Amino acid sequence: YPVPEICVIPPGVDTKKVGSEQKSDARHLLGIPEQETIILCLADFSAYDSMDLLPIICAFQNFAGKHANVRLIVAGSDRYGYANKIQEFLDEPSLHRRIVLWPNVSESAQSLLLSTSDIFISPFDTIYKDNQLQVLQAMGRGIPVIATDDGEHGVIRHGKTGLRLKRICLPRSYQAFSNYLPFVSYQVKSLIVSQGVAVDVQQMVEYLTMLIKDEALRNTLGEAAYYYVS
Numbered sequence: 180y181p182v183p184e185i186c187v188i189p190p191g192v193d194t195k196k197v198g199s200e201q202k203s204d205a206r207h208l209l210g211i212p213e214q215e216t217i218i219l220c221l222a223d224f225s226a227y228d229s230m231d232l233l234p235i236i237c238a239f240q241n242f243a244g245k246h247a248n249v250r251l252i253v254a255g256s257d258r259y260g261y262a263n264k265i266q267e268f269l270d271e272p273s274l275h276r277r278i279v280l281w282p283n284v285s286e287s288a289q290s291l292l293l294s295t296s297d298i299f300i301s302p303f304d305t306i307y308k309d310n311q312l313q314v315l316q317a318m319g320r321g322i323p324v325i326a327t328d329d330g331e332h333g334v335i336r337h338g339k340t341g342l343r344l345k346r347i348c349l350p351r352s353y354q355a356f357s358n359y360l361p362f363v364s365y366q367v368k369s370l371i372v373s374q375g376v377a378v379d380v381q382q383m384v385e386y387l388t389m390l391i392k393d394e395a396l397r398n399t400l401g402e403a404a405y406y407y408v409s
Contacts, residue, residue: 192312194319194409197294205294216249216391219296219322221289221313224257224265224282232265235300236278238383243277246391250277254292257282293320297397298390301326302344302378314341318404323397325386327378340404342386345379 197205206213218239222232232253239251262282269278284292293299299317301324311334314326318334324341328334335341390397 192315192319192408194405196319196321196405201294205291209291209295211250211295212248214248216246216298217296218249218251218298218300218387219292219317220251220253220300221292222253222255222301224253224255224261224280225259234378234380235302235383236265236268238380238387239278240274241380241384242388242391243274246388249391250279252279252281252292252296254281254284254289293317293322296322298322298387299324299326300383300387302383315408319408321401321405323390323400324404325383325390334407336407339400340407341400342390344382344386 203213205211211217220232220235224232235251235253243249262280266280269280281288281292293316296317299314299322301314301317311328314324314328315334317324318340324335325344326335326341327346328343333343335343337343390400
């Protein structure tokens, strides 16, 4: 007999728009300074599922020197100890405190992190991992999002409810693809080659810089995102 197929309906998105008092309380609980601009990424630490973490780090390095008081927080499950490999890459004085990796945080801690954040970034390819629920959760909190999306079937109206990153398929962009390779083993390289999807680091830098500089744009996108999800 064929194995029965079990379909799981994902949980809905509870829209809890984050006010200034909630943000202040959440930052106090997590020890995050009020004056910092927080970029949040929720992802599993896995070379197989979340290779786009490395281009995010490259993008952050690119503009971090020009913008003080900006911090990138990456949080999620880590079954393979992959966060340690990324941490080795971050052990530089300029990055040590400004890129925070929080593996294996609870759902309640992730909820607190959403309350603290100013920008949500989720540049994952959606071939093996559906990231739309996380994006909707951030939008439902009134947070401006930068994310890959499924085009006309996605949730982001570019420039209206968020900023949409392009996915670049090989062999059009070997430069973007090369961001993945220095940090992975030979076995994983073949998986990435077969997957054939990369994210443009320069576009990430452009969008992050835009939102860091323009608080009014952050508020406008966050407000529109909140009403869309509501």
